[in-house]
Structures are given as C-alpha cells and as structure tokens.
Amino acid sequence: MKTEHRSGCPINLSLEVFGDRWSLIILRDMIFGGKRHFRELLNGSIEGIASNILADRLKRLMELGMLTKADDPSHKQKAIYSLTEMAITLVPIMAHLGAWGRVWLPVSEELSIRAELLEKGGPPLWEQFMDELRHDHLGTPVAAAGRPSVRATLQAGYEAVVARKASSAGQAAAS
C-alpha cells in the first residue's frame, strides 16, 4: 500500500485515489451498472478496460478501502466485489461530474440520460440511491417503503432513450 502523499490537501488526496483514467470508470460501472464480478467489469464497460489494468485497479481500490472482495457461494471461483461506504458517498460527486460533462462535453444521449435523471432528482434521489447501494453492498436494512427503486428508474429512462432512437432510426431507414 502506498503511504506517501504529495500533500495533505483534500483535492490532492482525492486525486491520488481516483485521479487516473480507470478507477472512476470501474466505480461508475459498479454503482450505476450493478457490476459485481471481474468479467462483468471486463466485458461490460463500453470503454474496454484491459484485464491487467482491471486487476490492478481492483486491488488498489481494495487497499484504499473503496472496495471489498468476497467469495461467491454459488461458484467456488467467483469473487464478488462490493462497494464500501467510502465509495458509496461518491454518488453526489458522480452526479455533479455527470452534470458538468453534460453541459460542456460532447456526450451521447443514451449514455447521459442517467446523468440527466440523477441531476433532475437532486440530493433526495441521490440519498435514496445511496440507501439502495448500502442495502445491496453492505447488507444494510433499507426502508424503501414502496417507492420504485432509483436503479429501476435510471434503467427505464435509459431503455426509453434507446427505444426512441431505434424508432427514429427505423423511420429514417423506411423513408
């Protein structure tokens, strides 16, 4: 574990945790994509991470206290990666980052719909989502009280965009 820091500045220390090209991508896929296994992360992310980089980052994120690893009871070889509270509290930062990117960068519609919904939901939605993550990753009991899960809402929004795009593409092809 690296214990030497460039400085005690909070922003610098945060950068030392996820100031690289892949760590936050992995956390994004775990948080918003529900990925828990090595292969899911390897094949599931659009950006195409290499397996050695993924293994290195998972190890590093565990050393930093952002992830934990456990055996999957259903498969002797499978490992389940879980978010810690430290990682779950990144949700507001992810939301802001997504909102900023939507304004200033050439985002694609399909991939930014989740960021848009997260932005519109605001802090109350983030809190509910973090509770759902705590339930899934930490085993915390959650009082979701009949509300539709944020995960389902985000997923439905994504599928709506994809369906609309497919529809308009079909129209374009038919004309």
Next chain:
Amino acid sequence: MKTEHRSGCPINLSLEVFGDRWSLIILRDMIFGGKRHFRELLNGSIEGIASNILADRLKRLMELGMLTKADDPSHKQKAIYSLTEMAITLVPIMAHLGAWGRVWLPVSEELSIRAELLEKGGPPLWEQFMDELRHDHLGTPVAAAGRPSVRATLQAGYEAVVARKASSAGQAAAS
C-alpha cells in the same frame, strides 16, 4: 487536439479532461490560489509539478477550452492564464471533492480549512465565489454589494489556522 473519445458517457468524458494527476491540481491553484502565471504555478503548488508537465497541461487545458492565455501588459515576456466559464463551473465539483476527501482521507488541517469553509458556505457561497472568478478572469461586472469577498474569507480562515498552529507550537517549545 485529441478528438477521439473512449465513449460519450459524461463521466468518462469528464475523466478524459482532468482524469490525471495534475490537471485538477493546476486548476485548484488557479481557482483557490489565484495563480495566473507559469512561475506561480510552478513554484507555488505544494505538490511540486515539473515544468515540462506544467507546460504540457497548460497547453492541453487551453486546447480543451478550460483556459485562455494572454500577454501581460506589464511584462513583455509574461503570459497571464485565465479560467474560462467551463473551468469556473468546476467550483461545486471541487467543493464536493474537498468535502469527500476531508471525511475519508488523511488531510492536513491547514490545507483543508478552505475546503471546510467552502463546505459550510454551501452553494450560495460557491455562487458568489464563481462570480468573483468571473470578474477576475472574464472581466464580467460583479455586484458584490459590500459583502466581503469569498477569496478574503478563505484566506483569513487559512491564516487563522496557521497562526493557531504556530501559537501552540510555541507553547510546546516553551514548556
């Protein structure tokens, strides 16, 4: 200019902008430290950036639209770097990043007092600070209406911590 992106995901695109060890540090020093010149950034940051890396990142941040460069009228050789609106709107992200780091990482008191004040001030303080930055970097007229500047508040907070630390260190030495 790099025009090839790994994906159109807002978080990924944001990472492509400042997902490295130095870009955000430079922006931090410009935003919170008021650094505008090459040498200020080179010698002023605690982390100690190398001059070739600094030159490369300044160039890159300009290409990305985060910074602009202008001649300093007072010195034929001096260049003044300015934040664009794109960079100024990073303030809320910086605030969240600092707040997260204060909770989870081994921050030092002197260097995190600004993050703490920013966190306590909340979005209204961030907005005022962004207005001050717009005034300084974009020439926008600002209606600060007698309020003390956020920059002054942050600076005063920092000096108070340093003074208190020096005092207790003196007491320790005298005992």
Next chain:
DNA sequence: GCAACCGATTGCAAAACGCAATCAGTTTGA
C-alpha cells in the same frame, strides 16, 4: 469428457512521467 467460463498473470512495446539542465529574451538593481 470437454467446451465455456472464472479471476487473474505474463511478456512486450509504446506512451507518459519526472527530473535536471538548458534556452533566449526581459527586467531589475547597483
């Protein structure tokens, strides 16, 4: 049994990084 899948590991080339020295032009101060 055997193909597909599991979480990695290894080898290797390319790119990025970090450091120190250096550059030419500008300003400062004695």
Next chain:
DNA sequence: TCAAACTGATTGCGTTTTGCAATCGGTTGC
C-alpha cells in the same frame, strides 16, 4: 552599463505506467 535574476518554456534521458494479446490453472454446465 552590465551582471544577476526572472520570464515561459524546451530538450534529453532514464523510469514508470499503460495497453494489448496471449496464456494460466481451476471450475462449471452440458
């Protein structure tokens, strides 16, 4: 006037990180 200090960089060079492809031993489903 003239040297020293300072301006924003640039170059060379060795180390580290990255990205890609192939591979590993073990497990599971059929």
